[in-house]
Amino acid sequence: MDWSPRQRGKQGSKSVQTCDNFILGATDGRFYLLTRNGKADKGVEAHQGAVLAVRWNQDGTSFATAWAPDGQLFAVGSFNMMRLCDRHGWSYAVVKTQTGSLLNMRWSADGTQIAAAGGNGEIIVGQVTDRWIEWNGFEAAVVDERTVEVQNIRNGATEHLEFRDRVTKASLAYNQLIVVTSSQCYVYRYFVLVDGMNIYVYSYDGRLVCSPKQPNLRTDLVHATGFALSNDTIAVKNGMDEKTIYLFETASGKPIGDGKPIVHSNDVVQIGLDQCGPPLHQRLVILDRNKDLYLMSVRVFGTNRKSTKLTTMASSFIWSQTSNILAAVVNDNISVWYYPNIAFVDSDLLALTTHEHDTQEEFGKQPELLSFYRDRITIRRINGSVSSLTVSPYPDKLHQLIATNKWNEALSLCRNVKDKMLWACLAGFATCAKDLDMAEIAFAEIEEVDKVEYIRYIKGLPKKEMQTAEMLMLSGEYQDAEGVLLQAGLYFRAIMLHLNSYNWNRAIELATKHKLALDIVLSMRQAYLQQANRTETLERYLSQPRQNLLSTNALKERIEKEYEREQAHKEAGNTKPTSPQNRSRPTVVT
Structure with missing residues (x-):
């Protein structure tokens, strides 16, 4: 009431x-x-x-409301008053007029001016000023329609930049200031301009790099939350079909891979690309209408696109500018994933590399993430005030050491900090880089005994191809592991790879193609069905005869002999044969 x-x-x-x-x-x-x-x-x-x-409403009845084209601001007109508000509802400014009731309002196409018609017949035009941006000790503010004031917080130096035309957009990041006016763009790697008709990618020296084209893409519906840019990739959400995301190469503007877009299961609200690392390991984050946060791979070569759900009930997210660390607002708290790619390498370690900050008391409900630089996250509260949250600086340092291949320094950092979260990040990095020694040390520090034993087994394998394939399996890259084994002629190990991962169709396909170990495949499938108390439903297995099924003991002996035969065959084919060694091999547990 x-x-x-x-x-x-x-x-x-x-x-x-x-x-x-x-x-x-x-x-x-x-x-x-x-x-x-x-x-x-x-x-x-x-x-x-x-x-x-x-x-x-304390100021009386509202007669008109108008949203800015980018959806970040809206204006409210009342009797002798105009109010400018953020999209979350808090007020930026109030202007008193002498126009009577403001009955109609319209924004300019660039979102910098607004016109309103009053009840007394007058028309007023307003300009949005005092827009403020900050990055790494520098502040820039659009103080009026043609002036930008830049200040160095460290030494207090201030510079006024005067422009001939009206300033429409400004951005400050990565040691670059970009100011866009109604007719020119001033650049004080890459940045993007969208003019409502095309997408243009420029280098910081003003050279046009590319202009991606896609017939089904409406560029006039492209806004900041539906666009992501990195040094290698451009991601654009289709405004006509909000489940669809198109990927382009930054250098050429060509579609990535086969050109097919990513089609998500729900409408996409926000997308973001990580900013560091090689293109092959680049990741895309998607926030959908159900508030589910997904992480997926960008470049796919003959395999299905990797995708995993990081969390639910997320309202916004942001990537760090200096490393591939992800922060998100989850249930009005701030969650930070210090190595999100570990969800693909070893999902068991994802919880160890994630930290949730209980910030409801400090930042209130629905905080907005503005920037993430090194160990500082800038946050805007729901009332419009800006504050910051400091996270651990060590994961960012670890990312930078790994990126420059300084593994010994990274190991020293983990030993000095003595934090399980940091050791888990190092374990993920080492597994992804196929560094057995570093992975063994890191897994031992976080007491992952089973993985330490498995890595020791891998180190005991006689062939480099076997070690590589097993490390790929450890990181969840089964199709790449199969490719390594098939290229090395280790067909039986490739079959066993799929049997041990319950990929039954691919296992019998390889056994039939290479005419190898078909009885082992059928026997393991039958043992699995009996243990699960199920009946056969796969057509490839229904068409096979059942008279050659092996017992449990006979199956183990048959697998052992097949491993020995394959190893002897490979050693006989080498130019410099090596003496046989009694190595442990993976066996089937029934």
Whole structure:
């Protein structure tokens, strides 16, 4: 319930009386206008569900509302007043006018000017100023329509940049200031301009790099949350079909891979690309309408696109500018993934490399992530105030050491910090880089005994191809592991790879193609069905005869003999034969 703030009579006179009306919210989804005596003057259908809170506008009735083209601002017109608000609802500024009631409002196409028509016939035009951006000790503010003021926080130096035309956009990041006016772009790697008709990628020296083209892509519907850029990749959400994301190469503007877009299961709200590392390991983050946060690979070579769900109930996210660390607002708290790629390498370690900061008391509900630089996240509260959150600086340093191939320094950092989270990150890096020694040390520090034993088994394998394939299996890259084994002529190990990962169709396909170990494949499939108390449903297995099935002991002996035969065959084919060694081999447990 809330009383109307409207007054009758002239301000300051004794005849001023408050209005006797009040508004009341009800559980049936309606709100009612009532007099002091309790008489209901009118009921309005508000929404589905109970109306929990109602408030009068202290400045009187709003007659017009207009959203900026990019959806970040909206303006509200009332009697002799215009209010500029953020998309979350808090107010930037209030301007008093002498136009009477503002009945209609329109934004310019670039979102920097707004025109409004008053009830007395006057038309007013306003310019959005005092737009402020910050990066790594520098601040830039658009103080008026043609001036940008840049200040160095460290030494207090200030510079005023005057432009001939009206400033429409400004951005400050990566040691570069970019100012876009109505006719020119001033650049004080790559940046992107979207003019409503095309997408242009420029280098920082002003050279046009590319202009990606896609017939099904509406560039006039492209906004910041549906666009992502890195040194290697451009990702654009299709405004006509919000489940579709197109990927382009930054250097050429050509579609990546076969040109097919990513089609998500739900409408996409926000996308983002990591900014560091090689193109092959680049990752794309998708936030969909269900508030689910997904991480997926960008470049795919003959395999299905890797994708995993990081969390649910996320409202926004941001990548670090200096390393591939991801931060997101999850249930109004800040969650940080210090090595999100570990979800593909070893999903068991994802929780160890994730830290949730309980920030509801400090930042309130629905905080907005503005920037993430090194160990500092800049956050805007729901009331518009800006604050910062400091996270651990060591993961960012670890990322930079690994990127420059300084593994010994990275190991020393982990030993000095003595943090399990940092050791888990190092284990993921080492597994991805196929560094057995470093991976063994890191897994031992986080007490992953099974993985330490498996790495020791891998180190004991006689062939480099076997070690590479097993490390690929450890990091979840089964198709790449199969390719390594097949190229090395280790067909039986390739079959066993799929049997041990329950990829039954591919296992019998390889056995039939190479005419090898078909009885082992059928016997392991039958043992699996018996243990699971299931019947056969796969057509490839239904068409095979059942008379050659092996018992459990015979199956183990047959697998051992096949390993020995394959190893002897490979050693006989080498130019410099090596003496046979008694190595442990993976066996089937039934």
